[in-house]
Amino acid sequence: MKRFVLVLLILPLLLRPLPAPARGILASPVQLGLVAPPGGAASDVVKVSSSKEEKNRIRALLLDFTKDEMGRLQVLPDGQNPRSCKGWLSVDQADFLTPETGSVEVRVTAHLPPDARGSYWALLALEVMPPPRTEGGGTGVVFVPRVAIPVIVTAAGTEEPSLQVEGFRAAYNGAEVVTELAVRNTGNSALLLKGAFTLERPAAPGSLPEEVASQEPDPATSYPGSLLRVRGKLALPLPEPGLTAHAYFRYGPSPAQAVEAASEVEGLPSAPPDGGRLAPPAPLPSAGTPQEKTK
Amino acid sequence: MRNFVKILVLSTLVLALPTALLAAGGGLHVGASPQQSTSTLTVTIPGVVGIDIETDVKWDFSLYPAPSPTSCTDDTFPPSPACIDIHYYPNAESTTGGHPGPNPSDNAIYMSLFCNKATGTIDIQASVGSWDHDSPGFDTTAVQIQRDSSNNAQSVGPTAWTNLTSSLQNIGAGNLNTLGRFPWTRADQLFRIYLPSADITFNEGTYTTTATFQISKT
Numbered sequence: 157m158k159r160f161v162l163v164l165l166i167l168p169l170l171l172r173p174l175p176a177p178a179r180g181i182l183a184s185p186v187q188l189g190l191v192a193p194p195g196g197a198a199s200d201v202v203k204v205s206s207s208k209e210e211k212n213r214i215r216a217l218l219l220d221f222t223k224d225e226m227g228r229l230q231v232l233p234d235g236q237n238p239r240s241c242k243g244w245l246s247v248d249q250a251d252f253l254t255p256e257t258g259s260v261e262v263r264v265t266a267h268l269p270p271d272a273r274g275s276y277w278a279l280l281a282l283e284v285m286p287p288p289r290t291e292g293g294g295t296g297v298v299f300v301p302r303v304a305i306p307v308i309v310t311a312a313g314t315e316e317p318s319l320q321v322e323g324f325r326a327a328y329n330g331a332e333v334v335t336e337l338a339v340r341n342t343g344n345s346a347l348l349l350k351g352a353f354t355l356e357r358p359a360a361p362g363s364l365p366e367e368v369a370s371q372e373p374d375p376a377t378s379y380p381g382s383l384l385r386v387r388g389k390l391a392l393p394l395p396e397p398g399l400t401a402h403a404y405f406r407y408g409p410s411p412a413q414a415v416e417a418a419s420e421v422e423g424l425p426s427a428p429p430d431g432g433r434l435a436p437p438a439p440l441p442s443a444g445t446p447q448e449k450t451k
Numbered sequence: 452m453r454n455f456v457k458i459l460v461l462s463t464l465v466l467a468l469p470t471a472l473l474a475a476g477g478g479l480h481v482g483a484s485p486q487q488s489t490s491t492l493t494v495t496i497p498g499v500v501g502i503d504i505e506t507d508v509k510w511d512f513s514l515y516p517a518p519s520p521t522s523c524t525d526d527t528f529p530p531s532p533a534c535i536d537i538h539y540y541p542n543a544e545s546t547t548g549g550h551p552g553p554n555p556s557d558n559a560i561y562m563s564l565f566c567n568k569a570t571g572t573i574d575i576q577a578s579v580g581s582w583d584h585d586s587p588g589f590d591t592t593a594v595q596i597q598r599d600s601s602n603n604a605q606s607v608g609p610t611a612w613t614n615l616t617s618s619l620q621n622i623g624a625g626n627l628n629t630l631g632r633f634p635w636t637r638a639d640q641l642f643r644i645y646l647p648s649a650d651i652t653f654n655e656g657t658y659t660t661t662a663t664f665q666i667s668k669t
Contacts, residue, residue, distance in 0.1 A: 178503070178504070178505045178547035178550070179503070179504055180501065180502060180503025180504065180505075180563075181501060181502060181503075182499055182500070182501035182565065183499070183500055183501070184497040184498060184499040184500070185497060185498045185499075186498040186499070186500045186566065186667075186668040187498075187668070203497075207501050207502070207503040207565075208503065228574050228621055229574045229576075229667050230619075231576075231618070231619050279667075281665070283663065286507075286661060295509065295510050295511075295512070295587050295657060295658045295659070296507060296508060296509035296510065296543070296658075296659050296660075297507065297508050297509075297579070297594060297642065297659070297660055297661070297662050298507050298659060298660075298661050298662075299504040299506070299507065299560065299661065299662050299663075299664060300661050300662065300663040300664070301502040301503060301504050301663075301664055302502070302663050302664065302665040302666070303500050303501065303502060303665070303666055303667070304574075304665050304666070304667035305500075305667065306667070
């Protein structure tokens with residue numbers, strides 16, 4: 157009987173599945189935009205699935221964040237984003253299992269206060285929870301893969317979009333012209349910036365400037381109060397003096413919702429003087445100087 | 452007469468087809484052969500972002516050999532009296548089998564990333580938590596990562612050994628906007644513990660912490 161009992165006790169330990177290290181998550185969409193009138197509510201769904209045919213335990217967190225000048229996301233401690241909507245957001249599932257195949261829909265809902273004006277934002281972080289710690293075998297690190305989805309909530313009808321150019325630079329690096337447009341969102345709503353950088357040849361009198369190169373950088377989101385630097389690269393295999401760089405960007409449908417900037421291009425040769433020479437002509441030998449004859 | 456009425460009714464029914472049947476596509480075309488019509492094909496692809504990690508890393512100090520008393524060598528325990536600092540590389544990693552692509556290098560984790568949205572900014576960040584109980588004698592921020600030159604075509608991760616911190620910090624680099632369109636992009640990272648001081652007091656026991664790797668696309 158004793159032996160039988162012993163086997164029964166050991167068996168559950170042997171049969172306990174060892175936790176697999178593999179953990180992964182996919183989520184869609186990559187960013188949420190919720191719009192509702194002040195005092196109203198809006199919601200949308202994020203689809204979450206395992207990265208392979210295995211179940212994963214997922215935890216949903218709401219966090220504060222900001223973006224730096226290059227548009228990179230930075231998670232903030234609570235209370236450090238003055239335009240946080242974290243307290244307005246809720247998720248219908250905060251702790252769930254993703255199936256081996258298929259996805260789970262997580263509904264994100266925002267309840268706006270009556271005095272909401274413009275845009276506010278927070279981060280929905282979806283992370284894969286590691287299995288419980290097992291005993292023995294040293295000191296270790298288990299990994300938590302996480303997908304972070306910005307949620308931007310806008311109070312409909314209260315938007316005051318405004319963007320100001322704070323600088324525009326263009327420089328030639330031997331192969332291309334690198335441009336950087338700095339814009340500050342001086343309004344109260346998040347803006348999607350779309351546009352293009354161009355290089356233009358100066359126009360002859362009576363004609364329009366000629367476009368030499370253009371590039372459309374990825375659209376970027378500008379948050380109220382923040383400075384955003386949008387960069388571009390325009391191929392220029394042969395340097396050409398006198399080119400100017402231009403930036404044309406829109407942030408809304410109306411003609412007034414656009415910014416423009418122009419700049420000389422640093423590093424390009426100067427425009428040649430009249431006569432077309434890039435340098436003064438070489439001095440001629442003075443009279444009487446014997447000239448060397450080539451053999 | 453009856454046949455005429457029947458034909459008239461049938462003709463009317465034929466001609467009075469629900470307009471919905473004719474509204475889609477290029478419409479009804481009749482006439483001499485050949486005839487063509489069109490159908491609109493719509494493909495909707497959602498923006499998706501993903502991250503997958505297949506490895507956990509472990510340092511079993513009981514497996515490190517004893518040191519030389521006169522010189523400092525990495526991966527020896529306890530550290531030699533000659534050490535002013537020492538590195539410990541993982542010696543008990545576990546990687547899930549059956550994953551696509553080659554196994555991670557020694558001391559590296561298998562990590563792959565996916566994002567199919569071509570515009571915007573991709574951020575890859577990492578942080579480390581606290582030990583699950585007490586402390587092995589050094590903080591979790593002694594854990595360092597570095598991009599692995601193998602299995603990391605987009606050069607994601609810091610070029611030099613970098614301490615993980617308790618707050619998320621950017622580790623992304625390389626051409627992230629071409630990341631994982633199809634298929635997933637491997638972004639393996641090397642791990643080690645770096646102990647810079649001889650004042651470390653090792654505490655017997657087994658300790659675990661979590662490292663978070665976060666991907667976002669905005």
